Amino acid sequence: MKHIQKRFILFALLFVTPFFINAQITAENETDTIITSNDPLVQVSYRKVAQSDILGGVSVVNLEELTKKNYNTYSLDNMQGYIGGFTGNSLWGMGEYLVLVDGIPRAANNVLPTEIEQISFLKSASAVVLYGSRAAKGVIYISTKRGKIKPLEINVRANTGYHVSKSHPKYLGSAQYMTLFNEARQNDGLSASYSDEDIYNYASGSNPYRYPNVDFYSSDYLKSYYNRTDVSTEILGGNERARFYTNIGYYRQGDVLDFGKAADNYTDRLNIRGNIDLELNDFISARIDANATFYNSRSANATDRDANDGVTDNYWTYASIMRPNRVSPLIPLAYIDPNDQQSLGLVNGSSNIIGGQYFLGGTQVDQTNVFADYYAAGTSKWTSRQFQFDTGLDFDLSGVTEGLAFHTLFAVDYATSYNTSYNNSYAVYQPSWYNYNGADVIAGLTKYNNDEKSGSQNIGGSTSNQTIAFSGYFTYDKTFKDDHNVSAILLANGYQQTISGEYHRTSNANIGLQVGYNYKQKYYAELAAAVIHSAKLAPGHRNAMSPSVSLGWKIGEEDFMANSSVFDDLTLNLSASILNSDLDIENFYMYEENYTQASGAWWGWYDGAVERSTNSLRGGNEDLTFVKRKEFSATLMASMWEKLITVNTSFFINSTEGLLIEPLTIFPNYFFTYWPDASFIPYVNYNNDKRVGFDFNVNFNKRVGEVDLSLGLSGIYYTTEATQRDENNEYDYQYREGKSIDGIWGLESAGLFQSQDEVDNSPEQKFGGTVKPGDIKYVDQNGDDVIDDKDVIYLERAGWSGAPLTLGVNFTAKWKGLTFFALGTGNYGAYAMKNDTYHWVYGDRKYSEVVLDRWTEATKATATYPRLTTESGSNNFRNSDFWMYKTDRFNLAKVQITYDLPQSLIQNSLFENMSIYVSGANLLTISKESDLLELEFDSAPQTRFFNIGLKATF
Structure with a gap:
């Protein structure tokens, strides 16, 4: 603990010392977290516009202001708590949104909140049409900080905090x-x-x-908390000719593991971000941005039990499967019989005597285990380097025609990562025990494997990614006769991402046109269209046009609203769009027929000959085309009672049409066979999905005496429906069409069988194995006296792209220099299935505490878990409402108290401003299933984070 504090203080001083200079700053008025006041500029597609001129489907968070009262470590952390329409993993429930950082497709986790000025959430189709195919499910646009016209300003922020584990799985002990x-x-x-x-x-x-x-979760192996420390420094300033901004930051985070080499696990990040804005002359300006990020993650090696299962084994995967009685990780040397010179000689030759008193235990079956791995198998280090560069030129072409400008943006990003490791092999020893005068003694050791350290560094896992992006566009803004405001954008845009291991690049290319008009900034009309291109489709079908039209009416500007005692402002916007996209076209060449050759024909001309067969795996369809997002949306924005309440709410209906499938019911069944696997059926555009919902953001702002209070409520509610499916079911209740897209399907349970008579007098359950008392009983949906897949029904919504109802609430109270902030988020209406290894216990799986409620003859009246079995449990362990649970929850996501030191206290010091704060994150989950929702059984535990921080301006 003392060493952590010393490192934190020294590191903070390292960054602060070079900047102990006296610099003046220009005071700025603090604005709301959700930008609602003074009609600020908001980043939308290829331009910034006044918030009052946005035609709906856009929300924005001023992250620079938010960070003053809410320090966090991830750019999109709990954004659903501030704006409506974001579920935490999708916009309007569509999934796979596009993240743009300064206009370039980049990862949201590679830019920290301290580097960000503003985040725009472009939800509606009309808001993203100009970005082309890859943006069809929404855009999150992150704008990083830039230099300002002001004297030199230096900001230093330092934080240190502790992650505290919420809970651990409860597995049964050996006995x-x-x-x-x-x-x-x-x-x-x-x-x-x-x-x-x-x-x-x-x-x-x-x-x-x-x-x-x-016990994998005891204090012998895990810490109760671990540290995260970060320091960042911002340097900015400039004048009308040149402005600059630099951000240098570093963080280091520990690990919950506390033994062997794993006790020194860590992750760190160093970033250097900078930009310059230049006014080259009266009509040309330029910008240059660069960012370099260096990640390192050091960990102890773990042996992969099965290299073919696609799972990289680590401590947590071992903890979820390794039974408690299998092997003793460490065995004291003191137990070896002093007269057993052979055993003593064997173990003393080991290079892995832990703490001078323990040797590594094992068995013939367990010749490796994760404990021995972390003591003796060596270490590995994951290294990632990301370099980003973009530049742009802006030309004021008013000399050609008033209001005309041309803009360019070019970017090159490159990222590489690799693993370096020292891989050691080690010996384990299986003891032969006997009892001598009442004491256990080891009278023999069996050695498995050998201790070997090659001393060679291994390099592997190399990956590289590259993004090249370019856009060039004309803009036109002009007012005619004071009342007629015209705007236009004509653009060409494209980017390509090359990802190692993938043959085809991810590409997006389009040209676009947007024309807008408003009369007296009261009546608005906007037309936009983009022509997109995709190589995923056949020649002749690779281009499509995506049109959009939007209308706006500032009702608050009408004469009949002039004397309203309620509304300060009231705006209604409507839009309709059809976006074409290849996002849901998973692979290239899906329009082509696909043939393979295999040794040995299924149908030969004569016996005894070795033949090769040509098999058809798919038919061709060169008429395959784009998937369409057809959408209508309406947005209402209002300010009431002198901005006491502000409201932004949107209603949307969107239909995703032409999703690709292989239509098994349209083609005759002789077009395919299950065995051998062969098909002449092509992919076609067929399935349709619909989403209907509304989002909202309501803010209350009130000053009570000397206290400024603000309360924000946000959320989204939406429904989903599969409006068209290729299916031909025997029973109506099994049709997916008309049901939720994210539906959970399974059997309806009727409790547990209580007796053999009940089993004998119930429909036969044909899922394998012998059904016995204590097994789950299912409902016969079709009345055929048999339980099989024909009895599967729709159960509930899973909320794949977010729960049906997502809510957020944020509260701020400010008194003089003291600020209290709290944030809560909630998810309601979704369900999940307890179908993991923690709950589905059968065969030789590890037993968790859930089996204590198992069915037995003695507990059958109260049992909530099926009888135990060492077989496959194929009858019990399948999707059914027996295993389903609600994921409804409310999270107290953040509480922070910030104190801004008064100027009277620091006016004669080196500081212009200083703030200190304490915070807690992920503090509380309120739910009937809170124990389950906070539990991780095959990964590191969820944590609460407690932090103390300081920010100073020089």
């Missing part, structure tokens, strides 16, 4: 596991695996090395 595993075998008609004496010895705890009871 309980062994007892219940015997019960499971008895349920299956098998003999016991463990004797009563064995179970007693494991339960007694007298010798945990001979009778291990490994």
Whole structure:
């Protein structure tokens, strides 16, 4: 702890010391977090416009102001708490939004809140049409900070805080596991695996090395908290000719693991971001932006149990599967019989004697384990380097015609990452125990593997990504006769992303035109269109036009509203759009027929000959075309009672049409076979989805005495429907058409079988295995006296792209220099399935606490879990409402108290301004299922984060 504090102080001083100079700053008025006042400029497609001139479907967060009262570490952290329409992982429930950082497609996690000025959420189709195909599901536009016309200003921010684990999984100890595993075998008609004496010895705890009871979540292996520290420095200033901004930041974060090499795990990040804005002459201006980010992540090595399962094993995956009685990780040397010179000689030859008193335990089955890995298998380091550069020129062409300008933007980003490691092999030892005069003694060791350290550094896992982007566009803005305001954009835009390991680049190319008109800034009309291109489609079908039309009416400017005692402003906007996109076209060449060759024909001309067959996997369809987003939206914005209340709400209906499928019911069944796998059926545009909903953002601002109060409420509610599906079901209740897109389908349960008579007198359940008392009983939906896949029904919504109802609330109270801020978020109306290894326990899986509520003859009246089994459990462990639960929750996401030191206290110091703050994040989850929602069983635990920070301006 002391070392952490010392490093934090020294590191803060390292950044602060070079900037101990006296610099004057220009005071600025603080604005609202949600930009609503003084008609500020908001970034939308290719331009910034006054907020009052936005034609709907756009929300914006002033992150620079928000960070003054809410420090956080991720650019999009809990944004649903400030604006409506964002579910936390999608805009208007559509998924896969496009992130643009300063107009370039970039990752949101590679720009920190301290580097950001503003974030625009472009939700409606009309707001994103100019960005082309890849933006069809919405855009989140992150604008980084830039230099300002002001004297030199230096801001330093330093934070240190601790992640505290919320909860850990509760797995049963060895004795309980062994007892219940015997019960499971008895349920299956098998003999016991463990004797009563064995179970007693494991339960007694007298010798945990001979009778291990490994708890992966004990303080022997995990810390109760770990540190995160960061420091950032901003340098900015400039004049009318040149402005500059620089951000230098560093953070380092520890790990919850606390043993072996893993105790030194860490992740760190160093970033250097800078930009310059230049006025080259009266009609040409330029900008140059650059960013370099250096990530490192150091960790102990873990052996991959199965290189073919697609899962990289680590401590948490081992913790979820390794039974507590399998192996003792460390065994004391003191247990070895002093007369057993052979064993002593064997183990003393090991280079992995831990702490001078323990050797690595193992068995013939467990010749490696994660504990031994983290002590002896070496370390690895993941390294990532990201370099971003963009530049732009702006030409004022008023000399050609008044109001005309031309803008260019060119960017090159490059990112590379790789792993370096020292991979060691190690020996483990299986002891042979015996009891001598009542004491356990090791009288022999069996060695598996050898201790080997090559000393060679291995390099692997190399990846590289490159983005090249260019846009050039004309803008035109002019007012005629004081009342007629005309604007236009004509653009060409494109980018390509090259990703290592992927043959085709991710591309977006389009030209666009937008023409706008407003009369007296009261009546608005806007037409926009983009012609897009995609190589995913066949020649002749690779281009399409996406049109959009928007209308706006500032009702508050009408004469009949002039004397309103309620409304300060009232605006209604309507838009209709059709966007073409290739986002839902997963691969290239889906329009082509696909053939493969294989050795050995399924149907040969004669026996005994080795033949090669040509198999059709897919038919061709060169008429395949873009997927369409057809949308109508309406937005209402209002300010009431002298800005006491401001409202921004949107209603939307969008239909995604022409999703690609292989239509099995349209083509005759002889066009395909399941075995061998062969098909002549092509992909076609067929499936349609619909989303209907509304979002809202309401802000209350009030001054009570000397206290400024503000309350923000935001949210989105939407429904989804599969409006067209290729299906030919025998029963109406199994049609996906008309049901939610994100539906959970499964069986309807009717409790647990209580007796063999009940099993015998119920419909036959045909899911494998013998159904017995204690198994789940299902409802026969079609009355055929058989339970099978024909009885699967629609259960509930899963909320894949966000819960049906997402809510956010933020509250600020400011008194003099003291600011209190609180943020809450909520998700309601979605369901999930307990279909993970923690809840579905069968075979030889590890037993969690959920099995304590299992069915037995003695507990059948109260049991909430099926009988235990060592078989596959194929009847019980399948999707059904028995395993379903609500994910409704309200999160107290953030509380922060900030104190701005008074000028009287710092006026004779080096500081112009100084703030200190304390905060807590992810503090509380209110839900009936809070224990489950806060639980992680195959990854690191969820944490609460407590932070203290300081910001100073020089």
